[in-house]
Structures are given as C-alpha cells and as structure tokens.
Amino acid sequence: MTERTLTDGAGNTACLDGDGGLAGWRVNGVEWRPARPAPAWSVLFARDGEEVQAGPATRGQVVASGRDRVELLFEGLRCGEDLLPGRVTVTWQLREGLLQGRIGVAGLPQGVILHAAVLPDLLIPYADAPATSLVVPWDTGWVIEEAARALPEGDAKTPGLRFSHPPLQCQAWIEAGRGLYLDTRDTEGWMREWRFQEGGAGRVRIRCLHLAPRRLVPAGAFAPPYPVSLGGFHGGWYEVARLYRPWALQAPWARRGPAERRSSFVADIACWVWNRGRAADVAPPVKELARRLGAPVALDWYWWHKHGYDTEYPDYFPPREGEETFRAAVRDLQAHNVRVQVYTNGMCYDVDGKAWAPDGPECALMQEDGSWLAPAYNTFTQHHLAHTCGDSERWRAIVLGLVRQARALGLDGLYLDMIAAVGGRTPCFNPRHRHAPGGGCYSVQGFRETLRQARAQAPGFTLSSESTLEWYLDLFESHIICGISMERLKWQAEMYGGRGRVVPLFMAVYHGRTVCFGNYSFLDGIPPFDELWPAEYRTDPGKEKDWAALCPDQFALELARTVTFGCQPLVSNLRAGHFADPRLAGDLAFLIELSKVYHREREFLLWGEMLAPGDLECPPHETVFLQRFVFTAPGEETYLRREYPAVLHSAWRAPDGRMAVLLVNYTRGAVPVAYRPAEGLRVVPGGDRAGLPAGTVLEPEGGGVRGRLAPRCALMLPLTA
Template sequence: MKPCRVETNGMEMELDRRSLAMIRLSFGGRTWFENPDNGASLWRLHAVDARGRRVDLECGGCRRAEVVRRKDGVELRWTGVAHRAAGAGPFDVTVRLAPVAGRRLLTAWRIDVRNRSGDWTLWHLLFPLLNGLRPGPSPDRDMLFWPEMWGMQTTGWERMKEVSGVCGGYGKHSAQFMGFSHSDRTFYFASHDPEQWPKHMVFKPVSCRSRRSAQIYFLAHPAGMTEAGNSYRQQYEVVLGEIPGDWYDAARTYAQWVRGRPWVSSPPKNAFKGLREEREILVWEQGSINAFPSERVVTVNDLSASKWARQMKTLKRKLGVRMAVHMYHWHQTPFDTNYPEYFPVKQGFKDLVADLQDAGIVIMPYINGRLWDHSAPSYDAQAELHAVKCCAERAAPPLRFAWPESYGNGQLLVTMCLATEFWRRKVVQLCERIVKELGCRGIYLDQLGCSGSRTCVDPRHGHSLGGGSYWLEGYRRLLASIRDRIGPEPYLTTENNWEACVADFDALLDTQWNHEENLPIFPAVYWDRGAIYGGDVFGPAFGGGGETFIQRMGMRCVWGGELGWGHFEHLLKPENRDLLDYFIGLCRLRTDHARFFCRGEFLRPPEVVTSDGTKCSSPLKGPVLSALWSDPDGDGCSLFLVNVTRGEQRVKVRMTDARAAARSPAVCVSLRPLESKAVAL
C-alpha cells in the first residue's frame, strides 16, 4: 500500500496509510527522519488504572486513522486507540500541524487526547515522538546542542549520548529547545510553552547494526493525573523544522519567541527600574562560616573571621568593583537541617554583616526556597498538608505522600508546593527578617532556578493534579511578594538558570563544571535580560599556575557573566600576583564596557585564528577567548578578547556577524600574556 503524504509550509511527511505511522519526515526536500519498516508512531500514551496496571499505547492500536486537510494545515486523527488485552482505552488522538507564520520550513504541532475510559488515567505522553533521526553527509561533523547552563554541544555522531532531563531541572534544560545540525542546516525542536507546564526533553541515540539513528521527543504530564478519564489538550505549540545555519541561528529563533514572555521581559512591579549596570555585582565571593558546629562565628573559609574580613576589604579596594559575599552556614542550625528554621543566627554574624557592608561589600545569605526538613520541630500537620505530593502510578491512589530528599548528611527534606500561599508566606517572612533584622542587602533562594515546574497530586491545594501552569504562577507570585516586602534594592539570586527566573532575579548561579563543549546559548537568547554568576574558583582552581581560574573567569568575562563564585582571597597570596593582575584587568574591561554586557546584544561569535594557525574554538583553552557585543547606546559594536596563556598572542579575527562584518570584515590584534582587550568596530 502506497504511503499517505501530507505537506504544509515546506514540510513533507510520508505516513503509513493504515496507522499514520511516520515513515519519512522532510523539510525543503531534505530528509531528517526515516523509518522504512512500517513507520513509527508520532506519539505514545502512558496510562494506568487503579490496580497499578500500566500500558503504553501508540498509533498501531487505533481502530481508525485519517488525514484531514485544512486551509491552515493538516489534522491527523486516530480513534478508538486501545490496548485490547488489558482493556485500556479507548482514547481518541488528534494531532494538528500548522505553518509558523513568516518562517518557511517551521511547523507548529499540537496534540489533543480524549480519554473515553472510565477506569484509566493518562499519566504522561510522549509528543512529538520523532524516531529515525539520520546522520548528515559527514557524521563526524554533526552537532547536537542543548541549553544546559550556558549551553552545551557534542560534535560527531559517535560521541553523542542520551541527553535527557526536566525542562528547568538542575540546569540540564534551562530552556525548552534543542537542535541537531549538519552541513549548514539545523533541525530546530522547541516547546513554545508560555505557562511552563512540567515536561522532559529527550535526545536518545538508538543502537542498530544496520544504520545509525536517534529519537527526539518531549514527555509531557497532563492535568488530572490520578483521575480516571482525564483527557489532555496541549495548551502550547511544539515548533519544529529546518532552519538555515547552526546553533546560534536556533538560539535566535527561540529568542524571537521567548523574549516576549513575561517571565523574561516583565520583572515584579517593585523590582529595580534603573539600568542593569548601575547595580551589577561583578565579583562573587563564597563564604562558609565554621567548618564545625558552633553557635558563634569563629572562622570563614577556614580563616579567622577577622582575617578573612580584612582580606575581603583589601580585595574590594584592589578590584574597584561592586562585590558580594554569598554566605553559607550563618545560622546556628546545621546546613541542610531543620529548614526553614534559620533563626537564631550565629553570634557575631550581624556584626560581620555590618562591618563588610560598611566597606561596600554586599552580604547575601543562603536560604532554600523550596525545602522543609521533615524532622524539624516546625514540620507539623500544616507543613505536611502544603508539601508537594507524589504517589504510585495508579488511578485513585490510596496514598499520596511527600517524597523525602537527602543531600548527603542523613537528613530528609521535602519539597513544598509553590502553589500554596502557606509556603509562599513562610519564604517571604524569612526574606523580610534577613533584610530588616540582619541588615543584609541580598538573599540567595536556593533551588528555585534548578527544579523547573514540578508535578503535585494533592487535591487539597486547589491546583490541577500533575500537569498545569500552577508552578510557574505560584513561583512568580512568590517573587512578586518578596519584592513587595523588601523593596527593589536587595539583590536576589537563585541556583541555576531556569528561563522562567530571568525576569525575577538579579543573577543566576552557575553550578556547572565548565567544559570544552560549552556554548554561549544563554547570552545568545537572553542578552540584556538575564545574568549568570559562578565558575567554582575555589582553592584547587588556583593550583598549577591557576590555569583553571584563568580559563573560567575569561570565559565568563567575554560571555557577559558576573565573575565568581569562589574564594578570591587566594589572589592575595604572593605567588598569585600575576593572577591578581589578570583578574583586575578582567574587572576593568567589564566595568569600562558594562553597558555592552548589561544592555547590549550578544552577536554571532567571530572566528579567531592565532599566528601559528591555531583555531580558538575551545571556550576554556582558547588560547584566546572572544565575543562580539553591540553598543546599546549607538550603532557600533565591540570585540572583546582575553589571552588565557602566559605567552604573547597575535590573532586574526574574522567577523561572522553581518553587522560587525559591514563595519570591519577582519582585524588583527596583538595581546600580551594574560591580557584582556576591547576593540571598537
């Protein structure tokens, strides 16, 4: 039987005529996915019943499948989808394919699932489930990229491994898109979901002797999980298709959509309204009070508190920039224990705060924005009521419980539901006490930016069960309430860079160990909106001549990050004099050109080649790191270069950004050892 063909906006798809399984998916005549053996289902439903039976259903289980062509695209319909042996179903599935306005070869996909069963609950679904991704003409040059922290890539089909994670979860997928490039084309795969429903994004190579392939999909959670008969209507578009170019072009495609979302463009009404460079904190020290139990401040970072404070003041004078201390262990209770009982504080902490802040150093204490210690005296019936609940995969489960987490100290903590006013009020009160009682000018709310949207199945909370927009809504209410109580001046930060946090926080902590595979996806999407700090420059980073310190800080400088987090007191050691000079140079470069990094646009990275022919492609090793930023106050742009070696470098820089190339197609620049430099174009 000949396949059925559907077309829209330059997308061509061949489908098995009986089941509408996808045989081939092409864009502009170029095949990206191919499943020659009877095709592969475009979706998979995972359903469970009250007895704990679980089934997966695909298009082959339908009674009827049909294609309906419309003026605005195509509908694929499957009716009577069921698992006959288990008695699961029937389900009716409709997939809508529509063109993306103004973007040939991009298509918008939606799925509706009608559950006509009285016994089965739809637990999750995979959609679009695209099997048979093919390598390009040169598989060793194929590139997979995804938005893990700054951004990550893998080049070469043989090196590609599974990339899977929660959107917004622990930096794995801080945004809702990824891509696969070969030749000069990229397959773009994105969820344009303004409500941030909980979902996973997955790329998975498939082992097969006869041919290489991979699958790519979103795993989504419907509302009504645990309720028999729940249906699903996708509230957002999954946009996919071919775009010309590479990862940068994919990032800009996503940026066109995401920069209009309120969680990127609209900070709370009582947030700071001035220019970003007026309040940017450029250097972030990490301070840990006492490596032993004590009710008073004795040491910070294994130095006497007084000596460490003197070193911070010395650093502040030498660097000449806004500086902050991200402070841990300031409370008498042990770390990750008895949360959210952070008071009383260690004796002497308030005096330490006043001393350093009088010297112009912001003190930002740690609190956790989502966890309550299950064994804390304050964890009572009210706390239990408002915790996130999970359950076994069942319809109408008899038990819904708070799942405990542990972080290596033997304590059990549970996630609180951000949709509840009870938890939001608790966090707001803590923030108010830190600012008003302790005088701190910053607060770090841990884990809000690294957990993404969660699923909660407690019907007493008043939100939809499982999937829904309630997590984003509750989180944004929390941050707005914090600003209402503490005002615009205190600095707010969180862990990792979930895109939904961009508008609400002054900076986002990068906890990722840096890789040669890093890409500057974050600034390519969120330029002038979001800021990242981090880098893990603790004691070991200064060993071996400080190469790790040099590389990590250089990368962050040119990509627009704030510098830290770590133990910068090591810079004051005599043997690290050249590292201090290098860091002072980075600080001056960032300060003198703050408007570029805070309000300018991150342009397509240039191509840099040293005089001996070395391509500067590694974001860590260089030997010269580079970036192009536009001038927000004019029509020019500047090239920023950092020599991360202790030798002189002469480089030729070719502009790949059209605007920069129109001003100066290429420049030659000489750099002294460890020199950072700006070149106006």
C-alpha cells in the same frame, strides 16, 4: 486520507502520507525526513509504576485543513495487543518559519491513567555518529559531541539523555552542521520531558512527553495548551538560540529588559565574592577587593545562619554570631562599597531536622510512590532535604517570612537557592495540596505567586537564585551560574561519557533580560568547610597541596569563560591571606583586571545582545582541572585534562547600537591569534576601546585582525557593519 503537502508560501513545506503520518518537512531550506512516515505521536499510560505506550489503532482522518494547516483525528488506541477507546487530535501548521504541532487526547475510559501525551515521537536517521551533536538548554547550555554514541549510554543522573523542564525550551539534533530544531512554546510552566534515545541502528528516537494531571478535566481528556515546533537550520548552538529568541523575547517573563533593570544594585557590580562563615573571615577580603577595584563588589554570604549548611532548613534565624554583630558587619561592608545578600534555600525542607513536623509534610513534594523527593546533598551530615511544591500555601508563607526577616537585617538582597534551577519541574502527588496530582503548571505558577508577593512586600529588595529557568526571569534580579565551572564539578564533567561542553545558549537568547554572575572557582583550590559540620570530614590544612601550581590555568579559564559568556565575575572563598600569597598573585591580578574590564564595558557585557561570535584561530591549550567542591571528602580529589582554545571570545551589541568583540587570553603565555567577525561585520582598524595591553600586537587583515595577545589579558575591539 490522501497524501497532503502543507506550504506557507515562503518556501517551507510539510508532507503527510495517506495514514496521517508525518513524512517530512523542509524549513529554512533544510529538509528532514523520519526513518519512515509515522503518526509522530503516542500516549503513555501509567500502570503499576511503569510506562505503557499506546499508538493509533486507525488511520488519521482530516477534520479541518487549509494551505498551511491540517487537523487530524485518530479514533481508538492500540496498546500492545489491546484496543482501547479514545481519540487523539493532532494539528500541524506551518507558522513563523517552523512546523508547529499540537496534540489533544479525549475519550479515555475510566480506570486508565494517562501519564503523558507525546508529541513529537520521531525516528530520525543519521549516517555519521561522530558528526552528530545535541544542543540542550541545560544550565547556560551544553553541546554533547558525538551524541549518537551517547544515546545507549546515558548516565546515573540523566539516563537515556532525558531533559526535564530545562531552563530554555529549545534544543537541536545536529549532524555535520545540518540541524533539526525543536522547541515548545509554553508560557505557563507545564511539566514535560524531552528524551533522545537509541532508535535502532543509525536512528535516534526523539520524544517530548507532556505530563498529564492525574485528574483530567473534562474526564478522560488532556490537551497541552501550547505548540511543539520542528525546524531546520545550518550551524550550531548560536543558530539554535536565534531561532528561539524572537518568540522568547515576547514571552511575559522577558518584559523587563536593560532599561527596567538598571536601578538594582546588581546593575553596577564589578565582581562578586562567594564567601562563607563568620564576619571576621568573610568581610575583610571582600572590602580589600572593593578597595583595589575602586568599584562596587557584591557579597553572596553563605553559612551566616545559625545551623550548619544544608541542615535544619528552613530555620535560619538568628545569625550564628548574633543579630547585632551581624547587622554591624553588614553596615560596615556597605560603607566599604560592598552590597550584601545572604543564602537561604527557596525550596528545601530538612526531613531529618527538628523543624520537619508539623509543617514539612504540608510543604513537601511527594513522589508517586508516596515518598518525599529528598536528596542528601550534604554527604557529610546526610540530612535529606525534601523539595517543596510551589503550590503549597504553607511554604509560601514560610518564604515570605524569610524575606521579611532578611530585609530587617539591613541586607541589600536575599538569595533563594534552587528555585530557578529546578522549581516546578517535578510532578507532585501530595494529597495535602490543592492541585491535581501529576503533571501541570501549578508548581511554577505557585513559585511565581510567592515571588510576586515577596517583591510586593519588599520593593527594592533584590531577589536572586541559582541557574536560569526562564519562567522566573522577571521576578529575580540575578542568577548564579555554577555550571561555567563544569570541569571542577566532577559529576558534570563525566555526564554523557565526558562529551559535553558548556556554551552560552541562554545568553544568546536572553542576555540583558536578567543579570547572571559567577562560576565555582577558588583561587587556591581549597573549598570552605562549615564549622558546624562533623570535624572528621575537614581536610588537615597541613595536607593541602599547592593546587594553584598543580592546576595553574584553571581559575583563569573559569574566570575568562564567565566574562566571555557575559556574566559578572566571581571568586569563591576569598581569604585575607590570599592578597599576600605570591603563589596567587597572577590569578589575583587577572581577577582584578578582568573585573575592571567587565565593569568598564558593561553596556556590552551586562546589557548587550550577544552577536554571532565570528571565527577565531589560535592554538589549543591543555588545562589541568582540580575536581573538588564543597562536599569532596579528604583524599577524593581528582584531576581532569582538557584542551580548549587559548583565547576565548564573544561579540556584543550594546543597547545604543555600538558593537564590539571581547578577546581574552587566559594562559600564562603570549598567544598568536587571528579573528574574523561574522558575515557583514568588520573590526574597526586601530579602534581598540581602551588601548592594547602591553605586549599585544594586532594588525588589520581583511575585515578582522591578526597578531599576538599578551599573557592573561582582555581587550574589546569595536565592530562595525
């Protein structure tokens, strides 16, 4: 073939060389060129548990073309020194302001096991490693700073910067504000993995592996039924979200917006409490918080079940205090303006539990080597929890049974852990299941069918989960977001050499299409301990330190981040004694004030569209973080120091078109601040929505404001075009 240039008539172009290699593209005024022209695809075979790569054996031949589109056929595959039969078809098209590609593999010989079709497979040069960053849709979204320096490092959980089936399908490689945008546009939930790896000096290798079913239909053929997108932009994480958002909001899981979600109890919540244990410990502080707020509170109740946490799943009933005692506690909470949901795990079966046989092997996700994917999350009991496959009909029946039993207790909702975090992302090889082993969309579709049936059998009964996999947004009413407290969770803080920071990428795409709540915060720094765990792992209360004094701003920062991300506030392990503890008075007052602000401004902060944040100038503030969570053994607590802006902010547009910016000073001192909205917007002079907090002074400056924010305060300033 000859060199070819595609154009869409809107200034976007793509160039292919005479071999069918992708030489570069220019989209949105930003040009990207691989280190050298290359086919931009490969295939991976599975051989003896290893990945074996193959590429084209011949030049690509044009089989169809137009002004903005070309379809190429590559005959034969080269795998090291071997030549294999097979055909690969690659299509490139300029569409919707992006360069979109599709790949299809056919004609593979018998005995060859296709692991993945890979598109794109690119070597992208960079000049300034410290200026590189990677925007990834992990949890709410992360930015990995100095990403080029993280490429050869990786970490134990994510070697080589790999991202399997993340909550969103968009990511970006950025150097000095110039961005390479990447996404897939899959509406069915196919399994895949993005890899960012060192590709030689000054180069990053970017690949997307589309995992193939091991039984190909037709034989020897696989074509992922969705495109991959390449683009360009100037900016950061927010611009990535805006490129993805138009397509995402048309996806089937985004059909339920604010108008369709207001009838759920989560629509009116001012604050969540994540409490665990018996009613006498759990209920009184939640009722007291609701009384002080004068607004509805939601309780996410863990450790109500008869066995210890992370053991004997899925055997939960009856409640450990007995059904009548538990029912009475739920009724009392509801009478005090508290809505109640309880914990279950939506996709784990205890391999070491009494209930494992006979149903566990029917439900569990089997790995390629025949073992169960069964981590021991609970480091105290060391029970291994096998992940379940969404395609298992037996698991579906178990989950539907849990929903029926929970609803019968008079609860407002049920929490199904993990489904919206990892449900459907891992290939299953269990021969007991109907699906083909390996890749596919069977597990996502299976979990979706389970949730559809659960909603149908229990209308009005609210379902909730962990994290925000977009495949399930229409089927859950709410999602807990633990990663907002990433510094507290030591393994998260240490990922990628400690270069990661959490950003509201998900909210910039989907805010208002579901309800997100929470963090992993503790007022006193002391996590709970299940009475049914081995006693030797319980910290002696007499040896607890004054964690709130040692880490005086951690709780406030986590809470401020929660609200500026547009999530409903949450406090964990709230105890009745906290209200009388003078050491916690400041944090408790901030929790109540910020919850009131969120509830009052929920047309913006719950249902609104996240706008470009604008520019905020303020001093940095060093926060000391206690790294301790529920499975931290006594004496293993550690500290982390990080600097963040002393004031956090976000901008919003309510469904009725009103706009406002939220400013939150989480520190214990007054902070000088200057805010300038994004281009085309300005602050309404003197228009603060609820009056300025005492000690706060703001004066107009250009289209923004300058002044000083009082300690531990939050305010909403109206914006206008």
